Amino acid sequence: MQSSSRKAPLRTANRVETSWVRQDSLRVNVGGQWRMGESARRDEIARAFDALESGRARLLTLTADGLGAWDSSLLVFLVRLAGGARAGGIRVRLDLPDGLARLLSLALAVPADADAGRKETEEPFLAAFGGRVLGLVPGITAFFLFLGEFSQACHRLTRGRAHMRAQDFWEAVHECGVAALPIISLTSLLFGLILAFVGSVQLTQFGAQVYVAGLVSIGMLRIMGAVMVGVVMSGRVGAAYAALTGSMQVNEEVDALQAAGIHPVDFLVLPRVLAMSAMAPLLTLYADIMGIVGGFLVAVTLMGINPYDYLNTTVQLTPFRHVSVGLVYGTFFGVIIALTGCFHGMRCGRSAQGVGLATTTAVVHSIVGIIVATAVITVAASALNV
């Protein structure tokens, strides 16, 4: 086969010639043009590997007689061949042009790190499902550890030893208080409008339009005001906290805090959770009022209900306990949002992708958390008859 090797290299497709020099010495010659994307001679390549795996070879000599232009596609083949030989304990001699030999040595210089490789194997469905479920456990454990750290931070706060700056607290108060008012106004007002519209369709059938007032006020005060605040603040504040603490983690700023002897949870999480739990009930009250205003607008302008009647019915139908139940929802939501946001930020990996993931996970988890908390509090409230 070697007789053909001195052929002019021009415009010939790649060639792989396999021959036995001695009983245990294999010679593989590569020739022709090697271009990425051009079809390789699979049969010839397969023959080379078959010979290598026959178990006879003790020495593999790589030669390049009649080799024309080549690129990495040749290198890929040679690395596979030489790497395979090396793994099988076969000595490899390179009788190649200098550049090619250097590149090949470079590619094979560092043997693949056995434990550095990622093991990705195809799993059956049930095993994959089980793996996913078990994969939740470390996350849940980490969250409880985080809660533990947070309560230690609260404990230090009560003894006046927490590493928290008042300035950070007030900035957070502004961020999740005043700065959130415009969007809360818009969403709650519209939600009040929607409630009134939907309610009026049904109630008009009984000629009980005026009870729209009760529907809107009880709906908003007892639950919807808090839920509006929760959803809006998850997107606004939860995401912001996750992104902020996450990028601090990426930037080693959290490590710098620790190295400076400052508890990161005190410094980053505490002011934000405190601010959020102080502001969420106030925002809830504000959202309640905006919702009632929305309902009022619909009732008065579109349904022709007397403004005085509307307000009167509102007051008559809404005892104070609805307001307090709504505030309980709101406070819980605030704590959930702030804790979830900070938790995912602190757990963030050291990459830009990690920050993005932390942010989206924080929003999704805080909304899920809000809905779960709503269910729990609703059941508790009905059990307690409030």
Place this chain on the structure above:
Amino acid sequence: MADERMNPDETMAEQAFLRVRDLQAGFGGRVLMREVNFDVHAGEIFCILGGSGSGKSTLLRVLMGLKEPQAGRVFYGGENFWAGDEESRRGIMRGTGVLFQGGALWSSMTLVENVELVLQQHTDMNAEDTRAQAVLKLALAGLAGFEDYYPSEISGGMRKRAGLARALALDPRILFLDEPSAGLDPVSGRMLDDLVLELRATLKATFVIVSHELQSIFAIADNCIYLDAASRRVTARGRPTELVRDPATEGNALRFLTRGADRGAERDWHEITAV
């Protein structure tokens, strides 16, 4: 024993300031390094060398108390660092300063506030004294006049200087520098090296530096260890100039230290033997 090698300039036969014994560190089941032993003496500039992925930064994180070792001990002036609880570690860390790779300045605060925060945390000085201290530390790092800039408003080299100023806040006895000249242009890197030498001479601080910048290692290091990624051990130790000549440290360390000139020239390119 090679790891008992002392800095000849040091006349006092005192115990090493930082001692590391049989340290093993890694992530999960993956061991990055084992049987790491070295001593850092007071006033010394000690370099941890190694190729990428050899665990230099991880070793530094263990020394700084940010990552628990898998085995082994770290002593600060005779005190077993990882045997104590978090509070005792925090106490020891009070006497240390850290310059992180990117500076890791707290981005929501100005430079002077960055330094002040550390001071406020550990001292009872009033606001005026704290400010004066912080301004001084920034000036020492060559940043006089930049007190009220935010980290995002200054250059990378200045950020590292500010990080160094913050590390100096509490007059630490030992400073950890993670790749101080990485990502800097040669001039800024040189200036940072000069600053380190200057601070060692004036403040009598001890430096532990992770680096792979050959120039800066030769310029400033008194002693080094070389972490080898393949064998996951310390394969060479000594002064940087000795490290190049020492026949015992041939191989990886030599190639690492002379890399760039002629990478692996002595290697036979035409033979790949079974490993």
